[in-house]
Amino acid sequence: MAQLGSCGSDDLGVVNDSVCFNIVLDDTGGDPLVIWSDVTSYIINGTIMVENNGIIGASPTAALTVNGAPVGGFVIGPGEARSITMNDINSIGIVGAGLGTARVKVSFSLNYKF
DSSP states (O other): OOOOOGGOSSSSOEEEEEEEEEEEEOOOOOOOEEEEEEEEESBBBEEEEEEEOOOOOTSSSEEETTTTTEEEEEOTTTEEEEEEESSOOOOOEEEESSSOOEEEEEEEEEEEEE
């Protein structure tokens, strides 16, 4: 029989959640704009997607930071989108660099056991 709603016989409960929203991004001066922060003791894994809907040549890039550190090579130019799956996520931030503003969509899944 199917296990609906992740209800099983495991001692641990499982949570799978997703979040999606838009921000208006400009140059943040190298400081990350914190999008989400974990205030629990759980180890949270997930997939993060960033879509930069800015105008090429007139909008900033969007760089991803996780746990306060830049994610190597994860810089999204205007008109681009990218995703990454990571373990032990404690915070998610975006750093804007360049002229103008861009509408940036940030979506992520959160998966953890309690």
